[in-house]
Amino acid sequence: xxxxxxxxxxxxxxxxxxxxxxxxxxxxxxxxxxxxxxxxxxxxxxxxxxxxxxxxxxxxxxxxxxxxxxxxxxxxxxxxxxxxxxxxxxxxxxxxxxxxxxxxxxxxxxxxxxxxxxxxxxxxxxxxxxxxxxxxxxxxxxxxxxxxxxxxxxxxxxxxxxxxxxxxxxxxxxxxxxxxxxxxxxxxxxxxxxxxxxxxxxxxxxxxxxxxxxxxxxxxxxxxxxxxxxxxxxxxxxxxxxxxxxxxxxxxxxxxxxxxxxxxxxxxxxxxxx
Numbered sequence: 001x002x003x004x005x006x007x008x009x010x011x012x013x014x015x016x017x018x019x020x021x022x023x024x025x026x027x028x029x030x031x032x033x034x035x036x037x038x039x040x041x042x043x044x045x046x047x048x049x050x051x052x053x054x055x056x057x058x059x060x061x062x063x064x065x066x067x068x069x070x071x072x073x074x075x076x077x078x079x080x081x082x083x084x085x086x087x088x089x090x091x092x093x094x095x096x097x098x099x100x101x102x103x104x105x106x107x108x109x110x111x112x113x114x115x116x117x118x119x120x121x122x123x124x125x126x127x128x129x130x131x132x133x134x135x136x137x138x139x140x141x142x143x144x145x146x147x148x149x150x151x152x153x154x155x156x157x158x159x160x161x162x163x164x165x166x167x168x169x170x171x172x173x174x175x176x177x178x179x180x181x182x183x184x185x186x187x188x189x190x191x192x193x194x195x196x197x198x199x200x201x202x203x204x205x206x207x208x209x210x211x212x213x214x215x216x217x218x219x220x221x222x223x224x225x226x227x228x229x230x231x232x233x234x235x236x237x238x239x240x241x242x243x244x245x246x247x248x249x250x251x252x253x254x255x256x257x258x259x260x261x262x263x264x265x266x267x268x269x270x271x272x273x274x
Contacts, residue, residue, distance in 0.1 A: 017035055028029040068098045068126050080165070086131060089113055090121070098123055114159040139187055139199065140172035152181040153187040175209040182207050182228040194235045196242045205250040220251065225258040234259040241266065 063191040071094055075086050087093060090106040103121050108121035110133070118134040136158050138150035148171075149160040155172055174183065186207075190199045203218040211228040226234045238257065241264045257269040 001251055003123045022159075038265075047065040065097070070094050070096050070098055071127040073131065075133065077135065079135055080138075080167075081113070081133070081135065086110070086133065086187070089116075090131070092129070098125060098127065098129075101129070138167060138169060140205070141169050142172050142174075153184055155183045168200070170199060170215075171204040173204060175207065182211055182213070185228055185231055186213060189231050189235060194232070194239075196239055202220045222251075222254055223256040224254070225260075227260065237262075237264050 023171065070092075073087065073092070073094065075083055078086060081089075089109050089112075091109065092101065092106060101123060103123065105120045107119050109132075110116050110121070115135050116133060117136050120132040122130050124130055126180065130240060136152055139153050139156055140151045140155065141148045142151040142155060142157060143149075144157065148161040150161065150167075150169070151172060152158055174184070186205065189195060197217055201217050201219055203216045206214040207228065213226050213228050213231075215224040215226075216222070224238070226238070237259055241257065242251070245254060245266070250268075253268050253270060254266055255269045256265075258265040259265075
């Protein structure tokens with residue numbers, strides 16, 4: 001019995017043996033990729049250097065340009081502080097470049113003043129600076145540590161009195177348990193001009209812990225006593241008596257007026273007066 005070994009049919013026209021990729025080709029591809037990436041990074045870095053140089057040159061040109069020099073400073077809302085005071089607080093003056101102004105730092109310096117409640121500083125290119133100030137308002141003098149201080153509408157201390165730009169105000173005396181609401185009520189009544197006199201006519205104001213208020217009108221040498229908690233009602237009663245005394249030309253002879261509840265008592269310097 002004859003065995004036949006199976007033969008593998010080959011067709012030289014249709015069969016190709018795959019060729020392996022050579023080591024040099026792979027190495028060349030990897031090298032080309034590294035070189036390409038390096039060139040790309042180099043170009044990007046060069047571009048960034050050029051842009052940075054241009055920005056630095058542009059900033060240097062802008063900060064030294066006469067076109068952006070500060071020429072005008074407008075200040076609004078100041079009453080007690082002068083124009084020079086505010087410039088000194090901000091540490092700024094004309095001639096400085098607008099881009100060199102530190103806005104937040106100038107605002108911070110302004111509000112450090114005891115007289116400044118709020119401040120806003122803004123640039124208006126090319127050459128203007130606008131400053132808006134809201135000052136604290138003094139209504140009284142208060143004594144503390146043997147010194148006199150300016151105080152606001154609630155009796156809070158603002159600043160110690162100095163001879164410069166002295167403003168005459170009533171001296172406020174309050175009991176340690178007196179509420180700030182009583183002080184505010186007196187201020188509101190004075191601002192509404194309900195009293196027959198102004199705050200500038202008053203030498204001192206005293207408030208007790210029970211809410212009784214005393215005032216001294218220096219021009220008339222007259223004392224006044226009322227209740228803070230019934231101020232609006234009692235000022236109407238006071239005005240009626242005050243007008244009556246004026247018509248009778250007796251106001252100069254009065255040394256004290258006391259308003260309590262529905263009653264008003266008038267004390268004369270001359271005991272013979274009714």
